Amino acid sequence: MGEHDLHPSEIAIIVPYLDGALRYMLGNAFREAGLPYYLLRRRSSPRDEPRVRAWLTWLALAHPDWQLPPSPFDVAEALTLSISGLDAARAELLTERLYQPEVPQLLPIAELPAPIESRVGTLFVGLFEEIRLWLAAQDETASIDQFLHSLFTLLSERRFQPEPDVAGAAVCDWLVQAATRLRHSAAAIGLNTPAAVGNAFIDGINQGLVTANPPELGDPPDPNGMMISTIYGYLLAGKPVRVQVWLETAATGWWDIPNQPLSNAFVLAQSYDPSQPWTMDNDFHIRNQLLSRIVRGLTARCADGVLLATSDLDRRGVRQDGPLWRALQPVR
Structure with a gap:
């Protein structure tokens, strides 16, 4: 970071999912390196x-x-x-x-x-x-x-x-x-x-109480630290930065949408024709469309560049080859 005159607060780390295991690993790594950071989390239970x-x-x-x-x-x-x-x-x-x-x-x-x-x-x-x-x-x-x-x-x-x-x-x-x-x-x-x-x-x-007056959970954010956020958390509340680091870019989490057959937001939209069944082709098209919007939204909030980070295997040892990673192959 010193070579590029880059301050930690000018870096955002974007992940498809931010579970407890990943938070623990990232937190330990940053603490060992002496780098300040904070989690940008939406309100949770x-x-x-x-x-x-x-x-x-x-x-x-x-x-x-x-x-x-x-x-x-x-x-x-x-x-x-x-x-x-x-x-x-x-x-x-x-x-x-x-x-x-x-x-x-x-x-x-x-x-x-x-x-x-x-x-x-x-x-x-x-x-x-x-x-x-x-x-x-x-x-x-x-x-x-x-x-x-x-x-x-x-x-x-x-x-x-x-x-x-x-x-x-x-x-x-x-x-x-x-x-x-x-x-x-x-x-x-x-x-x-x-x-x-x-x-x-x-x-x-x-049992997962949802409250109108949620607590400020977790440690207070360090305004001088690197931001760690999920994709949509950053798109909704993240500030523009000079450099973004996209983790797990080969994971399907960048492309996935929630499996909600009884409350599909696209089917329940007023603009959707109720006489038309929701098919796998519709699902595939929407996923690609959302991925395209995610990429455009993230890059619009980044001034200098994006660093891609991934692994051939996920934490379960399963090979990763998600749509985002395949789409980015020509620009590697």
Whole structure:
């Protein structure tokens, strides 16, 4: 980048899909290289935010009478997000030995064998026990918003999080507001017990709640970093840049459209003749048309050039030879 006087904020990385595995790999690579970056994501369900899942896990464990036992994976994830420096492997060891999902409850650290305690570390085991005791001491009649505020106060202390958790504060604020609104409207919608309110709150989020007031999920964006975005996310909200990097250009994701036989947006359009069946030829034509528009839209937002990056095999080991890659062969 130095040779071309190119700043990271002048680069956009475009991918057809941005799943958790790809976010993890790109994030690790950029952190190791010391390059700032941020994810340009459209609003997503709160359940997609790990911190939301973690705090709902602690809420369910503090109220076993709600009969919403978290899975061992949820408990391990909550531990890694609540205790700074605790990796997934050691969190899983603690969960295997000290979590009973059938109750559900966390067991005291006296039940932990000495070799396991040595592997996990005395400090982490002590913080686990502090969370367990705190959960056991909670008043089950307290409102959800009060519980979440107290939980954030505990987990913000330096022994749990040495650095301020800005993203966690935003998630907490949204959860507290959502819980407060539910509490105020609970009687009107027939939720007359704390257990009914708690079940509605947790189930609503876990089942993919769509809210009119979505939280700012994830870490705050770095305005000086490289933008990482999906195709349509960038076309809808991305700013023009000097250089774009298109990843997975041999993948069919650049050409695919959602398989929605019962809610096909093209068939349901008022301009479509309902007497005409939707055929494979129609589908093929629309896919090519959309791909052409994607290419024109992306290149119109790029000043200097586009870098193409791909692999012969996808992450499953399947050979990739998508329409975009074939169309670009003459210009390679």
